[in-house]
Structures are given as C-alpha cells and as structure tokens.
Amino acid sequence: MKALLDSMQGVPANLKFFIEGEEEIGSPNLEPLVRKYKPLLSADAAIWEFGGTDRRGRPNMYLGLKGVLSVELRAKGASRDVHSANAPIISNPAWRLLWALNLLKDKNEKILIEGFHENVQSPSPEEVECLKNIPFEEEFKEELKLESFLQNKSGSEALEALLYQPTCTINGYISGYTGKGSKTVLPHEASAKLDFRMVPNQDPTEIFRKLVRHLERHEFGDLEVIRHGSTEPTRTPLTDPFVKLVAETAENVYNKKAVIYPTSAGSGPMHLFQNFLGYPVVSAGCSHPEANTHAPNENLRIDSYIKGTKFIATLIRDFAS
Amino acid sequence: MKALLDSMQGVPANLKFFIEGEEEIGSPNLEPLVRKYKPLLSADAAIWEFGGTDRRGRPNMYLGLKGVLSVELRAKGASRDVHSANAPIISNPAWRLLWALNLLKDKNEKILIEGFHENVQSPSPEEVECLKNIPFEEEFKEELKLESFLQNKSGSEALEALLYQPTCTINGYISGYTGKGSKTVLPHEASAKLDFRMVPNQDPTEIFRKLVRHLERHEFGDLEVIRHGSTEPTRTPLTDPFVKLVAETAENVYNKKAVIYPTSAGSGPMHLFQNFLGYPVVSAGCSHPEANTHAPNENLRIDSYIKGTKFIATLIRDFAS
Numbered sequence: 001m002k003a004l005l006d007s008m009q010g011v012p013a014n015l016k017f018f019i020e021g022e023e024e025i026g027s028p029n030l031e032p033l034v035r036k037y038k039p040l041l042s043a044d045a046a047i048w049e050f051g052g053t054d055r056r057g058r059p060n061m062y063l064g065l066k067g068v069l070s071v072e073l074r075a076k077g078a079s080r081d082v083h084s085a086n087a088p089i090i091s092n093p094a095w096r097l098l099w100a101l102n103l104l105k106d107k108n109e110k111i112l113i114e115g116f117h118e119n120v121q122s123p124s125p126e127e128v129e130c131l132k133n134i135p136f137e138e139e140f141k142e143e144l145k146l147e148s149f150l151q152n153k154s155g156s157e158a159l160e161a162l163l164y165q166p167t168c169t170i171n172g173y174i175s176g177y178t179g180k181g182s183k184t185v186l187p188h189e190a191s192a193k194l195d196f197r198m199v200p201n202q203d204p205t206e207i208f209r210k211l212v213r214h215l216e217r218h219e220f221g222d223l224e225v226i227r228h229g230s231t232e233p234t235r236t237p238l239t240d241p242f243v244k245l246v247a248e249t250a251e252n253v254y255n256k257k258a259v260i261y262p263t264s265a266g267s268g269p270m271h272l273f274q275n276f277l278g279y280p281v282v283s284a285g286c287s288h289p290e291a292n293t294h295a296p297n298e299n300l301r302i303d304s305y306i307k308g309t310k311f312i313a314t315l316i317r318d319f320a321s
Numbered sequence: 322m323k324a325l326l327d328s329m330q331g332v333p334a335n336l337k338f339f340i341e342g343e344e345e346i347g348s349p350n351l352e353p354l355v356r357k358y359k360p361l362l363s364a365d366a367a368i369w370e371f372g373g374t375d376r377r378g379r380p381n382m383y384l385g386l387k388g389v390l391s392v393e394l395r396a397k398g399a400s401r402d403v404h405s406a407n408a409p410i411i412s413n414p415a416w417r418l419l420w421a422l423n424l425l426k427d428k429n430e431k432i433l434i435e436g437f438h439e440n441v442q443s444p445s446p447e448e449v450e451c452l453k454n455i456p457f458e459e460e461f462k463e464e465l466k467l468e469s470f471l472q473n474k475s476g477s478e479a480l481e482a483l484l485y486q487p488t489c490t491i492n493g494y495i496s497g498y499t500g501k502g503s504k505t506v507l508p509h510e511a512s513a514k515l516d517f518r519m520v521p522n523q524d525p526t527e528i529f530r531k532l533v534r535h536l537e538r539h540e541f542g543d544l545e546v547i548r549h550g551s552t553e554p555t556r557t558p559l560t561d562p563f564v565k566l567v568a569e570t571a572e573n574v575y576n577k578k579a580v581i582y583p584t585s586a587g588s589g590p591m592h593l594f595q596n597f598l599g600y601p602v603v604s605a606g607c608s609h610p611e612a613n614t615h616a617p618n619e620n621l622r623i624d625s626y627i628k629g630t631k632f633i634a635t636l637i638r639d640f641a642s
Binding site for chain 2: 066083096171
C-alpha cells in the first residue's frame with residue numbers, strides 16, 4: 001500500500017481487509033458476522049491469503065477449498081476399568097468403538113456411510129484439462145519424502161483424488177492403557193476423532209446426519225457422536241475473468257507461469273465469500289516449500305514475502321485498470 | 322507357624338515358602354529358576370495365596386488359572402504427522418491398525434484367528450456339576466454394579482464363559498490427536514495392546530504364531546507384532562484328594578461351605594507347579610469382597626487376615642495327620 005501511495009499518488013481501487021483467527025477450529029463465529037455485515041463486505045473479487053511458490057519458483061494458486069466436518073465418537077463400558085479376566089462377560093468399549101469405525105470405511109478405502117457420495121460434483125472438462133498442467137507428482141513426493149502414493153496411485157490419479165475425493169479420516173483415538181509394556185486391563189471408555197473432507201455439493205450438516213443414522217442402523221446407536229467445527233466446500237469457476245487476471249499478473253511478477261489448482265485439498269470458510277457474498281476468490285500467498293506449514297519451525301522467507309508484496313501491489317494496479 | 326510351634330511342640334509337616342514379585346508382568350524370570358531348583362521345590366501339594374471370602378463369608382477356592390499372552394501391534398505411516406487434507410494419497414496407520422484388529426474379533430465377540438480354538442478343553446462332567454454350586458451371579462453383579470452380562474448371558478452362561486472361554490481383549494490403543502476439540506491431522510503411527518486368555522490346552526507360543534500368520538494372510542504383514550509376557554493355562558483336577566481336604570478344612574474353620582471354582586478367570590504361573598513340578602495346587606487367601614483388588618485403596622481386613630491364618634494352621638495339621 002505504501003509503495004502504491006508513493007508511486008501512483010494513491011491506491012487505484014477500494015480495498016477491504018478481512019482478518020479472522022479461528023480458521024483452525026472451523027471459524028465458528030465467522031458466519032453470523034459475515035451475515036450481519038453483508039453490505040460492508042461487498043466486493044468485486046477477493047484474494048485469499050494462502051499458498052506461495054513451489055520448488056521451481058512457480059506461484060501456486062487455488063480456486064476453491066474442500067469442506068470439512070470434525071466429529072468425535074465415544075463408547076462407554078463398565079463404571080470403571082476392570083481386570084481383563086472379565087472379558088467374557090463385560091462389554092469392552094475399545095472393541096465397540098473399533099467395530100463402529102470399521103463400519104465407516106473398509107480396508108480398500110471405500111467410505112461405507114449410506115448416501116455419503118450423494119451430490120458429489122465431478123470435475124468439469126476445463127478442470128480435467130487444468131489438472132494436466134499441474135506438476136504435482138515431483139513437487140509432492142519431494143515435500144513429503146514419499147516413495148509411493150496410497151494404493152499405488154499414479155501421479156495424475158493421486159492429484160485427482162487429492163482434489164476431488166471426499167474423505168473420512170481418523171485424526172486420533174485413545175482407550176485404556178497406552179504406556180510401556182503390558183497391562184491386563186479392560187478399559188471403561190474409548191474415543192476417536194475423525195474429519196470428513198467434502199467436495200461441492202456435499203453439506204456438513206447432511207453428512208453428520210447420515211453418519212448418525214448409519215451408526216444407528218448398524219446397532220451402534222449407543223455411541224455418543226459429538227459434532228465439532230465444519231465448513232462448506234466451494235470453488236470459483238476456472239472460467240472466471242478474475243482467475244485469468246490473477247494468473248497473468250503472477251506470471252509477470254514471478255517470471256514463471258502460475259500453477260492453477262481448481263481447488264485445494266484443504267478447507268476454510270471461503271464459501272461465505274464465494275457463495276454467500278458472491279464474488280470470485282483466488283488464493284495467493286507468500287509461503288515456500290520449506291515453510292513447515294502447521295509443523296515445528298514453521299517459517300517464512302524474506303524474499304518470498306517481498307515478492308508476494310510486489311505481486312499484490314501489481315494485481316491491485318492491474319485490477320483497477 | 323508360631324501358633325503351631327506353641328500348641329503342638331513343632332510344625333507337623335515340612336513346609337516350603339515360595340514368593341515371587343513379577344506375576345503382574347508375566348513372571349519372566351520364574352521358569353528358569355523353577356527348572357534349576359526342581360528338587361528343592363518338590364512337594365506333595367501347594368496352597369496358592371489368592372482369593373478369600375465372598376459377601377456371605379464363604380471361602381472361595383480356585384483349582385486353576387487361565388493362561389495369558391500379552392501383545393502389542395504397531396502400524397507406521399508417513400515419516401511424520403501430516404495435514405489430514407492429504408488423506409486421499411497418504412496411508413493412515415490409525416485406519417490400518419483398526420482394520421487389522423477388526424480381523425481378530427467380530428462384533429458378535431467371535432475370535433476369528435485361524436486355529437485359535439484348537440486344543441480347547443471342554444469342562445468335564447464333574448466341572449459342569451461343580452459350576453452349579455457357585456453362587457456366581459449375585460456375587461458378581463453386586464461387586465461390579467453390573468445390570469447385565471455381555472450379550473445378555475444368563476448367570477450360568479456368564480460363569481461358564483468366564484471360566485472356560487478363551488478371550489481376545491483390547492487393553493488399550495492410541496494414535497494421533499487425543500486432546501480437546503478437533504485437529505485435522507493424519508497420524509504417522511498407531512499402536513494397540515491386547516491380551517489373550519487361554520484355557521487348557523492352548524499354548525501362548527502357538528497362539529502368537531497363529532496371530533502373526535493370520536495378519537500376514539490378510540495382508541497386514543507390515544504391522545509390527547511385539548510379544549510381551551505370557552503364562553500357560555493349568556487346572557488341578559476336581560477329583561484330587563487334596564481338593565477335598567482343603568474344602569473340608571475350610572468349612573470347619575469358616576463355618577461355611579467352601580465355594581470351589583474349577584479355575585479362576587485370571588492368570589498366573591501356577592502351571593509351573595501344577596504341571597512341571599507335578600503336584601496339586603489349590604488357591605486360598607485372606608481377601609474380602611471390598612478389597613478393591615488391583616484398584617485404588619486396595620485393602621485387607623484384619624479379621625480376614627486372622628481367619629486366613631487360622632485356616633492355614635489348621636490345614637497344615639490336617640494335612641500332616
């Protein structure tokens with residue numbers, strides 16, 4: 001902003017900044033606020049601060065996000081842990097929770113919840129074409145030091161699965177004794193945390209309802225099912241003129257062709273802006289491949305930061321003209 | 322011993338005391354010692370310090386113990402925890418461990434390991450008769466504040482299952498995030514602890530081999546299977562004269578009929594004495610129903626202790642005569 005003010009005697013467009021700090025827990029307070037201040041948040045387009053450059057210095061941009069629904073399942077047994085000699089006559093919640101989870105996804109990674117795949121949108125012809133231009137395999141395997149993808153998927157299969165496949169993931173579980181060696185105990189409770197990633201037009205509330213119904217139908221209605229945060233899936237169309245402008249500006253600033261992802265595999269409350277407020281949203285950011293996102297020693301490089309600043313300033317100028 | 326010395330001018334039998342402190346971890350050092358000192362440990366019969374009186378003041382005695390085998394299963398995924406957005410392309414060890422465990426026992430409590438039930442001995446006619454004299458249901462439900470037994474078993478079904486059914490029990494498991502709320506993480510490792518209770522003539526080494534083979538056959542050979550402690554199952558025959566002597570002496574001292582269990586549902590290294598050294602072993606102890614065995618505030622009552630002392634002194638006298 002300062003550079004634009006100095007060099008152009010003013011910022012050539014109206015700018016609105018929107019910052020929130022609860023994305024990691026599902027932005028529980030964002031929707032009421034966006035609904036309340038709808039007129040104040042109107043705009044022609046938005047940049048979503050997210051992403052950065054890849055290993056070859058190409059800027060990566062994402063036109064959408066998956067939805068996510070986080071849940072917790074809990075099973076209860078006796079009033080306290082008991083000696084495991086009692087196993088033939090006392091219910092073990094560690095087993096019951098395990099059998100319930102096994103009803104959600106089979107060992108071939110197929111999600112078994114009735115109706116889970118209803119409303120799943122397939123990639124459009126433009127999106128299928130777009131995927132071919134993403135140098136995914138080299139980037140991704142290097143970053144995660146992977147030797148192969150799940151189920152030995154090829155690079156293009158893996159990319160399509162990553163962006164278009166809804167998921168059911170165990171984030172964690174715990175029950176009973178987990179220390180060193182052994183303990184002959186029969187636990188009295190067990191719990192698991194899961195998240196579901198959704199694609200347009202799946203709906204978190206609908207998925208939660210299907211999950212509960214699925215467990216009830218298979219005689220696991222005694223389990224407690226707790227709903228944590230959720231956000232809806234969303235995508236800005238590849239054909240939107242704003243996408244073209246962002247890609248061209250990025251190529252000019254970075255001197256590399258931008259890599260456009262029709263969506264990210266991640267989640268966030270983009271749908272409120274894209275769907276409810278109704279304007280195109282494209283992600284751009286100052287990160288780099290060694291940033292250790294969400295991990296110890298997360299970091300930002302100064303040169304990436306300055307480059308990102310130049311890109312945004314140029315985009316504002318280009319957008320205004 | 323002091324009372325016998327004072328009242329009888331001597332102890333009327335040769336006595337050997339054997340004390341070890343590793344039963345809770347499977348007595349890993351006991352077998353070599355028993356083998357080495359076999360002649361020193363020879364005897365005509367043994368009392369195993371274990372048990373006590375029930376809620377009606379009846380002395381309970383056990384003629385055998387189940388075997389036990391403790392194992393740990395571990396699954397590994399990526400080199401570190403990753404963002405759960407990667408679920409479509411990176412293997413999740415929390416799921417893999419769960420699917421592997423699901424191969425061991427189904428939701429109807431049926432153990433699925435090939436050959437697991439080979440060599441299982443059914444109760445003898447004397448044992449079946451003996452079970453009818455055990456006031457099991459009233460005692461057990463009171464102690465554990467249970468409303469019903471697993472799978473709505475009747476009291477007699479529950480007793481038979483408790484004493485004669487081999488088990489496969491999850492003692493605990495852990496993977497990923499288990500704190501408050503949610504975390505969109507894909508764990509990189511998962512582990513579970515299990516114990517198997519065995520009846521004569523199942524063998525812990527054989528069961529371990531069958532477990533490993535079962536996992537390999539079902540394409541879970543990548544899981545690490547760690548063997549912790551184990552002991553073999555054993556039973557002293559109901560028809561042994563020593564059993565009759567102990568029961569009669571107990572009735573005289575406690576003024577209540579003794580309750581004889583053909584076996585306990587618990588485990589311990591009794592087989593080394595009963596099978597390897599080759600003499601009858603009957604349990605007797607000074608415990609009481611509110612002792613909180615293996616739990617906080619474990620306790621012993623002074624009157625139970627004194628009664629137990631009198632019982633042992635009387636038994637030595639009766640045995641000698």
